[in-house]
Amino acid sequence: MKTLEELLLEDAQAPLADDFFTARVMGALPARAPRASWWKALLILGSTALGGLLAALFAPSGTSALQGVLDLSASHYLTPSALAVVGTAVTIAIAGAVLAADE
Amino acid sequence: MPPAASATDAELILSVLERDDRRAFAELVNRHQSRVRTVLRRLTKGDFALADDLAQETFVLAWKNLRHFRFEARFSTWIYRIAFNAWQSEARKKHEVLLDDPDAVQIADDSRAELPDAASRIDLERAMATLSDGERAAIAACYYGDLSHEEAAQALGIPLGTVKTHVLRAKAKLRARLTGKDAT
Numbered sequence: 299m300k301t302l303e304e305l306l307l308e309d310a311q312a313p314l315a316d317d318f319f320t321a322r323v324m325g326a327l328p329a330r331a332p333r334a335s336w337w338k339a340l341l342i343l344g345s346t347a348l349g350g351l352l353a354a355l356f357a358p359s360g361t362s363a364l365q366g367v368l369d370l371s372a373s374h375y376l377t378p379s380a381l382a383v384v385g386t387a388v389t390i391a392i393a394g395a396v397l398a399a400d401e
Numbered sequence: 402m403p404p405a406a407s408a409t410d411a412e413l414i415l416s417v418l419e420r421d422d423r424r425a426f427a428e429l430v431n432r433h434q435s436r437v438r439t440v441l442r443r444l445t446k447g448d449f450a451l452a453d454d455l456a457q458e459t460f461v462l463a464w465k466n467l468r469h470f471r472f473e474a475r476f477s478t479w480i481y482r483i484a485f486n487a488w489q490s491e492a493r494k495k496h497e498v499l500l501d502d503p504d505a506v507q508i509a510d511d512s513r514a515e516l517p518d519a520a521s522r523i524d525l526e527r528a529m530a531t532l533s534d535g536e537r538a539a540i541a542a543c544y545y546g547d548l549s550h551e552e553a554a555q556a557l558g559i560p561l562g563t564v565k566t567h568v569l570r571a572k573a574k575l576r577a578r579l580t581g582k583d584a585t
Contacts, residue, residue: 309545319430
């Protein structure tokens, strides 16, 4: 005589032969997508930084990265140079976040 | 080098994540296939072919999403959740699965009372097939999946109270079936 609890546990614990099931699953696995590597991160962040730098260098007179940093340190946030520096920093941060999410 | 049989699930998962180690994943599949397939066989009312298709889908999804596995939970809990989702998706294609609306009726838990000598696992399998989807899912999660009521609620996506009610009701029905006291 056994209880329902015992019968349920007996049924649940009865081992099921593999019968090539594992091989079937392994055969159905897709190939892993190639993982992002360090050079990919360097390429994205580097090109973003270079783009920001070039944009700052070739911007109309009065806008330079150095001037932007000086403006920010003097609490002048709305000058063209300060906005260019902030924009570049935000762009690099977004590129970094995209890379982190990809990983 | 093949993964050691003594390696924990967490160690095998790390091997898969860090080295793309397929043999480690094969060991995980081999380790959990019996319970996952049994759970799905009970959920699909004994449709072994469908259960194995769903089990395969479950492990393939686990492989694809392994990087989202949180190590604070047991791998078995996580894989059962995927299996239940696969079963619910399949069941929805055929009919609506109602997991969360049991009647609010008090049911006595007399599952520790003894069954007739003749009651077998085959009788149990047949009796399981007569349960509602929700009742069968709750029993499959708590007994076959070895989940706590809380883990079952999480895996099935239904409230804890509903799981408890489903389990009590299912056990009452199973007992009635197995003792021949079922009127239906």
